[in-house]
Amino acid sequence: MKDFKVGIVQLPAKGDKNHNLEKMEEYVNKASEMGADVVCLPEMWNCPYQNSYFLKFAEKEYDISYKKMSEVAKKNKIYLVGGSIPVKIGDKIYNRSYVFNRDGEEIYRYSKVNLFDIEGFKESDTLSGGKSLGVFETEFGIFGLAICFDLRFPEMFQRFREFGAEVIFAPSTFLVKTGEKHFQLLNQARAIDSQCYMISPTIARDDDLSRNAYAHSLVIEPSGEVVIDMGTEPSVEVVEIKAEKVKREREKFPLEKSRENRKL
Template identity: 30%
Template sequence: MMKVGIIQMNSGADPVQNMDVLQTSLQRLHQQGVKLALTPENALVFGDKQDYQRHAEPLGHGPIQRQLAEMAHQFDIWLVVGAFPIQNDNGRLSSASLVFDNAGHLRGSYDKLHMFDVEVADAHGRYRESDYFQAGDQLATVDTPFGCLGLSICYDVRFAPLYHALRAQGADILTVPAAFTRVTGQAHWEALLRARAIETQCWVIAAGQCGEHSKGRQTWGHSMIIDPWGQVVASLGDDPGVTWAELDLSIGESIRRKMPVLDHARLQTQLK
């Protein structure tokens, strides 16, 4: 048994302001005994292409990542930073989820596989994430004292084979940091998260951006923690905040023993 926490934010383009909010949130979770915390996608920088380029850092280096590592150590917490712009050797940026342990060491990372290139009926209208970032091409799991994390980011949640593959690699807990639009979030957010939990028989922890952002962007919020039976055990609404829940891996083990759906699967879909 352990406590996991989720942080819901209304981030902007200034990492200093966002870091202040994150520090206050982590302090609250630490006071509740939380040992693993998840931030939303773009928690430290949520802006336009120039903002991501300005604040991007090489993986494992740079002042922002050092500060994140220090906070993980300060609050004795495993910190999963939902997504942060990473500068690659080829000059392109990746949208990467970063996992720091409670000693402040970077224990793993994941480059977002699926780019959000869609049209949405909101004030922003057209989203072209591939204009900012290059897509990743690798799955990522991270072993922790609390179980194996399977990493994903936002739009990934619409692609079930990714989560089947993470479970096949031993994931017990699936992380879904996000900046879901209000329109798509209201329609699909909870349904998709619960489906991923049910079909993989894993815990799902999902932290989202919320509220109004620059250039007409509106995000849905409603961060939640879901058990392997698909039940929402903790959730937030429309505003920034934190929540937490006790996570018991034996629940998933029991469900998989009684209903071994992965053993019964007859069709195997491979990632491209």
């Protein structure tokens, strides 16, 4: 792994998709100007986090949001981890993330496996879950990609580690009630479990359709230390990711060696 700079975009999702697309481009441009090599968007950045909007804003593959992300990545010569958007395939809608390289080419995609089904709200009322998990590679290293509710499933993050990941992106849209209790805790736990950096951009809070968003985008070191908490307002931050932090944490606590020793 090599050192690199990551841009974290925290913006609210409005009821006007064109507005969301324009704001995404504006914020990614800013992150690039600040020196970011890789930029990550939040979960459902183009769509308010409500089942009715998942249905209303769902796009076919390679539609307007996909094209705009590709265009923005190419224009800024960055890697873009596209948060997630609702994508319609046949009669199903997926909560899907796309990753683009510096030339605007798609290099990876992931559909959220663990749907947010809790008391009072079910993503599965409108969304279908993905079935596969993997990693993607850049010149900076191997990265994992999860989405929001996936943070509650530590076995996924152990798989990322087994696949060679040293940085894991987890674009999210936690709500205030659960976010206050669990968002930072889960990110710290997954960082410590996997001995990876956790990079978790979230939707910003506002007085409109994102008023229940917890926000507080995070970057967590492999040790569990919080590098940045972005609060609730719309913003862009750029953070340096240091390969030595991963290397040293794994040297200090050789968890994989312990796993080998206990195998029967």
